Amino acid sequence: MILSKINNIKISGVSVALPTKLLESQSYYSQFGKENVDKFIEMTGVGSVCRSVPEQTASDLGYLSAKRLINERNIDVSEIGLLIFVSQKPDYRTPASSYIIHERLNLSENCMCFDINLACSGFLFGLQTAMSLLNSSNSKKALLITADTSVKTISEHDRTMIMLFGDSGSTLLLEKTDENIQASFGVRSDGNRFKSIITPSGAYRNLNASVESVSWSDGIIRSDYNTHMKGMEVFGFSISDVPKLISDFLIEINKTPENFDHFVLHQANLYILKQLSRKNKIPMSKIPISLDRYGNNSSNSIPLVLADHFSATENLTMSLFFSGFGAGLSWACADVVINTNAILPILFTDEYDLRYN
Structure with a gap:
C-alpha cells in the first residue's frame, strides 16, 4: 500500500449537485419483470437514482456544485491555485474538462488544472492528490471537483447497471490552515x-468499433x-x-x-x-x-x-x-x-x- 500523511490542509467546503429527476427502481417492472427488480432492490438496497437530462454533462454538475460553494462562502477565486476534475464522463476527448470548468468559474491564470480518469475510487485519489499538491505549492486554496453522468454509457437493457448508478457532481474546497490537522x-x-x-x-484503442447493440x-x-x-x-x-x-x-x-x-x-x-x-x-x-x-x-x-x-x-x-x-x-x-x-x-x-x- 502507498501511505501518505498530509498536515495542515483543511476541508473547508463540501457542495453536491444532483439532477431533479428521481427514477424509482420499481419503474423498471415492465422492462425487467417485477421479480427481477424486487430481487435487485433487496440485494443492492437501491430504491431510486437521480438521472441527468440528456444535455447535462458531468462538467455541468461539477461546475454547478463549485459555483454554489464559491457564492455561498464568498470565496476569492484569485486564491484558487489548483483545480482537479475527477470523472470518467468528460465533455471532450481534448481538452480536459477541468479547463472548461476553469473558464466557467473565471479562475486565475495562476491555477493548475487537470483531469483524473477514475470512477468509484476517484474521490480519494483526487483528495490525496489535491492535498499533496496544495501542501507543496504556494497556492492558498484548491478545488476538488468530482462528477459523473454514468447513465450516458450504460445500455438501457443492462439490468445489472441501469438501476444501480445515479448522476451527480460535487466540489470540495481545500485550504491551508494553522490548525493542527492531519489526513x-x-x-x-x-x-x-x-x-x-x-x-x-x-x-482510441477501438476506433472503428460498431455502434450496433448485440446480445x-x-x-x-x-x-x-x-x-x-x-x-x-x-x-x-x-x-x-x-x-x-x-x-x-x-x-x-x-x-x-x-x-x-x-x-x-x-x-x-x-x-x-x-x-x-x-x-x-x-x-x-x-x-x-x-x-x-x-x-x-x-x-x-x-x-x-x-x-x-x-x-x-x-x-x-x-x-x-x-x-x-x-x-x-x-x-x-x-x-x-x-x-x-x-x-x-x-x-x-x-x-x-x-x-x-
Whole structure:
C-alpha cells in the first residue's frame, strides 16, 4: 500500500449537485419483470437514482456544485491555485474538462488544472492528490471537483447497471490552515484486472468499433460503447481486497473502528457495505447510507453521503474514515477530520450550458 500523511490542509467546503429527476427502481417492472427488480432492490438496497437530462454533462454538475460553494462562502477565486476534475464522463476527448470548468468559474491564470480518469475510487485519489499538491505549492486554496453522468454509457437493457448508478457532481474546497490537522491515505491499484469495469470503445484503442447493440455472452444487449462490469469479479474484489486494505490501513495508522465517528464508504451496494461492516467489525450504525435514494454515484458517493447526512448538523467536528473502490481496479482509504459547518445541503438542478456544444 502507498501511505501518505498530509498536515495542515483543511476541508473547508463540501457542495453536491444532483439532477431533479428521481427514477424509482420499481419503474423498471415492465422492462425487467417485477421479480427481477424486487430481487435487485433487496440485494443492492437501491430504491431510486437521480438521472441527468440528456444535455447535462458531468462538467455541468461539477461546475454547478463549485459555483454554489464559491457564492455561498464568498470565496476569492484569485486564491484558487489548483483545480482537479475527477470523472470518467468528460465533455471532450481534448481538452480536459477541468479547463472548461476553469473558464466557467473565471479562475486565475495562476491555477493548475487537470483531469483524473477514475470512477468509484476517484474521490480519494483526487483528495490525496489535491492535498499533496496544495501542501507543496504556494497556492492558498484548491478545488476538488468530482462528477459523473454514468447513465450516458450504460445500455438501457443492462439490468445489472441501469438501476444501480445515479448522476451527480460535487466540489470540495481545500485550504491551508494553522490548525493542527492531519489526513492519512492508503492506496492500492491492480491493472491486471482493468477489464473488470470497462467501456471498450469511444477513445482510441477501438476506433472503428460498431455502434450496433448485440446480445453479449451474459445475455444483455449492449454495444462496445456501453460500460460493461464483470459483476462477480467486482463483487469478489469488493468483499476481499477492500476489507483487507481497510484492515491494513487501520493497523498502519494505529487506530480501530472505535476511533472514528463514521465510516463514509463508497455506496457500491447494500450487501457489499454489510460485508465490509462484518469483515472489519464496523457497526452498521457507523456507516451512513444514501444509496437507498440515490444509488451508486461513482466518484461522488462519499461527498453525497456527507451532504445527505450531515449538512443539517451544526458545528460538529467529526473523525471520519473514507473508503472508495472501483475501476482500474483501484481502491483507497483515508483518515480525515471535517466540521459539519463546511457541508452544504444538496442542490437539485437540471441546469446546463449549450455554449459548450
